[in-house]
Amino acid sequence: MTEYVPKSAGTVTKYIVVESPSVTPAELAIRAYEVSQGLIIKETCFGLAINGKEDEVNQLITQLRTLDPDHIFIKDRGFPPGDPRRCRANLGGARPGFHGIEYETTVLPYVSHGLEELRSRDAGDIPAPQNPLETKKLDVYTLKKLIEAQEP
Amino acid sequence: MAKIFIYPATSLILSDLVARYGHTPLSSAIAVRERIQTAGIESVPLQITPEEPKKGLRWAAVEVPSGVRGRMALYGPMIEACDAAIVINDADLAFGCMGCARTNELIKYLIREKNVPRLDLNYPKNEEEGVRFVAAIKRFLAEMGGGE
Numbered sequence: 001m002t003e004y005v006p007k008s009a010g011t012v013t014k015y016i017v018v019e020s021p022s023v024t025p026a027e028l029a030i031r032a033y034e035v036s037q038g039l040i041i042k043e044t045c046f047g048l049a050i051n052g053k054e055d056e057v058n059q060l061i062t063q064l065r066t067l068d069p070d071h072i073f074i075k076d077r078g079f080p081p082g083d084p085r086r087c088r089a090n091l092g093g094a095r096p097g098f099h100g101i102e103y104e105t106t107v108l109p110y111v112s113h114g115l116e117e118l119r120s121r122d123a124g125d126i127p128a129p130q131n132p133l134e135t136k137k138l139d140v141y142t143l144k145k146l147i148e149a150q151e152p
Numbered sequence: 153m154a155k156i157f158i159y160p161a162t163s164l165i166l167s168d169l170v171a172r173y174g175h176t177p178l179s180s181a182i183a184v185r186e187r188i189q190t191a192g193i194e195s196v197p198l199q200i201t202p203e204e205p206k207k208g209l210r211w212a213a214v215e216v217p218s219g220v221r222g223r224m225a226l227y228g229p230m231i232e233a234c235d236a237a238i239v240i241n242d243a244d245l246a247f248g249c250m251g252c253a254r255t256n257e258l259i260k261y262l263i264r265e266k267n268v269p270r271l272d273l274n275y276p277k278n279e280e281e282g283v284r285f286v287a288a289i290k291r292f293l294a295e296m297g298g299g300e
Binding site for chain 1: 160163164165167168169171177179180181182183184185187188189190191192193194195196197198199241242243245260272273274275276278279281282283284285286287289290291295296
């Protein structure tokens, strides 16, 4: 058994995902380098990974979000940027967790549209989406009827 | 500021919207970070040690596979701490091995049993559904006392 000493204790890491027609990850990285002080910033294909003290990271995120608030999305990350346990440079293939971001990236344009619309519309006036738990599924009796109806 | 458990616990969209509307998202990254930043015995990649399945006994019985109990050691404390939950029901990205699948079922069951305010949704599939999706989350979080 080997002793484990954490290298990034007391810091937080956040992903910034850009799904914008006007801001690219490279532009966002340049802006982040301009305004940050001593934070670790890593540019990725979908945005940035930022590591540092929580207050400083939150401050930077607030500033970056102003560039395109409806098209920049942020989530927490457990590992620091470039950690060999997660980085695809060491593992090969897609990074674990990338597929989740990849799927949600296909939904982000709809969410961005929703955020834009809610700037001019009141959320209370918009009808609620259908509750997935109330959606009726095909019951076994109807299925049996369908099967029997197809018999010669 | 309320603590909102999100499912899928890795969701970028839910994590962002909950934080955007002034609350704290409880996601798996928080639980993983806690373990990554705690000194102890090296256990790559997630620092899940044999202690985790023992902690998971609080939420799953001893005959339940250790994979489920180990995962519950991450999610269980967050479910207990949450004030509300937002659940996306058609999240195919949460698909995984039987350990993940059973843990997902147990997570949904525990959220229902906890009897906290819960918002059930599906991912939006067009722009109109996107507007309804965001509006529903905004309304739900406003009821919890949040604001952008």
